[in-house]
Amino acid sequence: xxxxxxxxxxxxxxxxxxxxxxxxxxxxxxxxxxxxxxxxxxxxxxxxxxxxxxxxxxxxxxxxxxxxxxxxxxxxxxxxxxxxxxxxxxxxxxxxxxxxxx
Numbered sequence: 001x002x003x004x005x006x007x008x009x010x011x012x013x014x015x016x017x018x019x020x021x022x023x024x025x026x027x028x029x030x031x032x033x034x035x036x037x038x039x040x041x042x043x044x045x046x047x048x049x050x051x052x053x054x055x056x057x058x059x060x061x062x063x064x065x066x067x068x069x070x071x072x073x074x075x076x077x078x079x080x081x082x083x084x085x086x087x088x089x090x091x092x093x094x095x096x097x098x099x100x101x102x
Contacts, residue, residue: 003059004042004059010046010064029041
């Protein structure tokens, strides 16, 4: 069974760290490489407004860290919150990493 995991990229890794560690897609791919075919990663650049249209596009979602706060006036944050809220009725899991949606 393959789990489709949507990674919502909420920021970019600082440029001075990317040379050694890559940006979030490279980091998560490296982190989960041992899962092999068990995890299918799909990356969404939430910070650029790229989000799934519906919660059922993936089995589980994870947000990356971010320098942004949910209180920041950025157009993608309310859309991200709505996606998060739609996960429970769609029976999808959500795991946040430093971007807390309340």
